[in-house]
Amino acid sequence: MFSSLKIAFKALLINKTRSALTMLGIIIGIASVILIVSIGKGAENLILNEINSFGSKVIAITPGKTGAEPGPQNMMEMLTVSLKEKDFFAIKKLSGIARATPEIDSTVVIKYKNQETRKMVYGCHPDFQYIFNFFPDKGRFFTEEETKERAKVVVLGKEIADKLFGQENPLNKKIKIKKENYKVIGVLPSLGAKTLFNMDKIAIIPYSTAQKFIVGITYLHGINVEVKDEKSIEKLKEDIEILLRERHNIINSENDDFTLITQKSAQEMVSMVTGILSLLLSLIAAISLIVGGIGIMNIMLVSVTERTREIGLRKAIGAKNSDILKQFLLEAIVLTLLGGLLGIIFGASLSFIVTLLAHYFGYPNWKFIVSFPIIIISFAVAFVVGIIFGLYPAQKAAKLDPIEALRYE
Secondary structure (H helix, E strand, O other), X not given: OHHHHHHHHHHHHHOHHHHHHXXXXXXXXXXXXXXXXXXXXXXXXXXXXXXXXXXXXXEEEEEOOEOOOOOEOOHHHHOOOOXXXXXXXXXXXXXXXXXXXXXXXXXXXXXXXXXXXXXEXXXXXXXXXXXXXXXXXXXXXXXXXXXXXOOOEEEEXXXXXXHHHOOOOOOXXXXXXXXXXXXXXXXXXXXXXXXXXXHHXXXXXXXXXXXXXXXXXXXXXXXXXXXXXXXXXXXXXXXXXXXXXXXXXXOOHHHOOEEEEEHHHHHHHXXXXXXXXXXXXXXXXXXXXXXXXXXXXXXXXXXXXXXHHHHHHHHHOOOOHHHHHHHHHHHHHHHHXXXXXXXXXXXXXXXXXXXXXXXXXXXXXXXXXOOHHHHHHHHHHHHHHHHHHHHHHHHHHHOOOHHHHHHOO
């Protein structure tokens, strides 16, 4: 066994270029799997952190029919007009509800003098600041009275304030949103990405103002509810579902025109989606392993042909068929294992680069994750590929007639 392995290594060293090219498919395949799984885990971790920041006591209500799986089933259902302002007031009166806020959002041009930027305008209720702990560090949030009056007041995210005003104090200044004047009453501290939004890039106004002057609608894009007791969240989720079905004249839950999402259900949904995507992409990447295996088999067949006289000489001095079989099979296995090792190093390096890029583009919660089980599986797959695709050339070499082999030119 040791002598066969030694011969196998010598043969690989003699044909370095051919060996490197042969391993290329294995390297790409293994690296792709490592990279895809790492990106999937990193993205899942990032999204789950954002969901966790959303709050374990918060229920998000979105328009759209609920199917077998949680969440709106298609884009058109997300645009439904099923959630009304009266639904918000009715939900807010439920026992066990601490606070609630509607949401209206639209991306528009915001101007101040000769400065302008295109950012999201987010309409909500004053309870928004208490539900998510987003309080201005300059000025104040708008009041319940200003919300009822559809007041044109705005709280700016830090990036928007810096972009429009620079070193100038933005408080009590007038900015234009969709060509209408809005008074700046507050500026948020730098918060970054929170609750799946970058709060530094959002201008917050009363939801009633957003409905009338920004979007021109009478319905809501969503409702966020905070419960008093986290332990009662599932019960309150059911209470809200019953209430909305009564208000929307829905008898069968399959006809729901809304979706309720808790932190737990959102986590399950994200884990399921990222898991399925990672699996599918990994299966696609695994195709390159098959291609690499076919490449190894072809190269080994060429190697058997070129080394026919060598095989004849070994058999003439007493080498058995099993010795020749071991030699060429070990060559194929060593090739694939080396390719697997290089693939793991290459894939991990690419994953680290992706993590650095994510941090650079403003996602500090993106973690560098390389799954140890995937590394083990990658080595195992490389080993199996070496055996499967190296067996035929090895058998062909072992079956060569020594006399005919010695005569081969």
